[in-house]
Amino acid sequence: MPIERICTVAEAVKLNEYAYSFTLEVGDMSPAGPGEFVHIKCGDSLLLRRPISICSWQDGLLRIVFEVRGEGTDWLAHRKAGDQLSVLGTLGKGFQMERQDKCLLVGGGIGVPPMLGCARWTDGKSTAILGFRSADRAMLQEEFVAACANVQVATDDGSLGYHGYVDALVRETLEKEKDFTVVAACGPKPMLRNVARVAAEFGVPCQVSLEERMACGVGACLGCAVQMADGTMKHVCKDGPVFDAREVDWNV
Ligand SMILES: Cc1cc2nc3c(=O)[nH]c(=O)nc-3n(C[C@H](O)[C@H](O)[C@H](O)COP(=O)(O)OP(=O)(O)OC[C@H]3O[C@@H](n4cnc5c(N)ncnc54)[C@H](O)[C@@H]3O)c2cc1C
Ligand code: FES
Incomplete structure (x- = not known):
């Protein structure tokens, strides 16, 4: 409530x-x-x-x-x-994960902070992949290191860590380690779409946190409605912001 x-x-x-x-x-x-x-x-x-x-x-x-x-x-x-x-x-409804889960946590830009909550929720077994535009925008790395088994950083311009987008690191990680319970991601929609695609290729369930402009925040105004893959509309504020990636219509 x-x-x-x-x-x-x-x-x-x-x-x-x-x-x-x-x-x-x-x-x-x-x-x-x-x-x-x-x-x-x-x-x-x-x-x-x-x-x-x-x-x-x-x-x-x-x-x-x-x-x-x-x-x-x-x-x-x-x-x-x-x-x-x-x-x-x-x-809202958040990420569905258990304390003992080993999760692959993926954050992009201002989508990174909520993934720290996931890292602390999951008893230190998770891996975090954090993407930023450039080194001067990086944040919270030490706190992820303290809460995760492994932390990797990517920047769009190569000024820190891997030079490129987080989905390439997600692919690399899933090629080496197959036993993640879930891939959980928050960030810009194109990033979420790419991460969801890679997770699906490897058969790992994927949850994504969507951003939409909001008014009431409690499901009363339709302000945050998004199109789902089955043609229905859902409220990001009440039904999400976290959705199973298979539910989302990635083409809109
Ligand atoms: C569920 C959810 C969680 C969020 N968590 C965070 C967070 O942890 N940290 C953070 O910095 N931001 C977060 N945001 C985004 C944040 O709500 C917006 O940046 C903020 O509402 C902008 O308000 P403003 O008055 O500063 O800007 P405005 O003047 O309202 O908007 C400035 C610009 O941002 C765009 N914009 C505004 N709101 C959104 C939105 N929700 N999605 C996409 N574009 C938007 C506008 O179109 C405009 O171009 C979240 C959004 C949602 C829906
Ligand atoms: S913001 Fe009003 S319904 Fe979601």
Whole structure:
């Protein structure tokens, strides 16, 4: 049951030139697992809340990591420790994974933070593949190293780690190791489509976290409807944001 709560910002840190990490005091607001999100009111003049994935959570604290895209996230980036935020959460259906699972976690850009929640959920057996545009956008690597059996980084321009896209590393990894329970991915849709295709080739189940513009965040407005492979429409906010990759219509 989502709760609306006024939460104090316990810590506000800039991770790099683009990304901010906020730790919020949320009381008993806690997700059932990784991949859920919170809906944050970003300023008095903005009517709509902004959806941000839960990066990690523990003991009444919940961490979000975000980049500035427009007015709402810019307002958020200017908050500091001690400020208060109106937070609605936790929302959505997250990744389906068990503590003992060995998962292949794939994050692209600002899709990387929610995969840290997955890494911490799965008892250290998972592998993480993290993709960034360039080295100056990289983040959270040490925390993934602490939580995963193996971490690989790719950059589009080759300035850090593998030179290329994450799906090439997903292929390389699945060629060597066949026993992943699931491939779980969050990032831009073209990345998700390519990762889903590789996972399907190797016969490994794949879950993807989709992004769509949102209004209400609770399934009441149709704002976030997406086309599914079977012709039906689903709400990213209520039915997702995480879907089985086979459900998604990748052609729209
Ligand atoms: C389930 C979910 C989880 C998310 N998690 C995170 C996260 O952990 N960290 C993070 O930085 N961002 C995340 N986002 C994206 C974030 O919600 C948007 O960047 C934010 O709403 C933009 O608001 P704004 O007012 O700053 O920009 P706006 O002025 O509203 O938009 C700026 C630009 O971003 C585009 N845009 C806005 N919202 C979205 C969206 N949802 N998908 C694609 N394009 C969009 C607009 O079309 C416009 O071009 C998530 C989105 C969803 C749906
Ligand atoms: S945002 Fe309103 S239905 Fe999803």
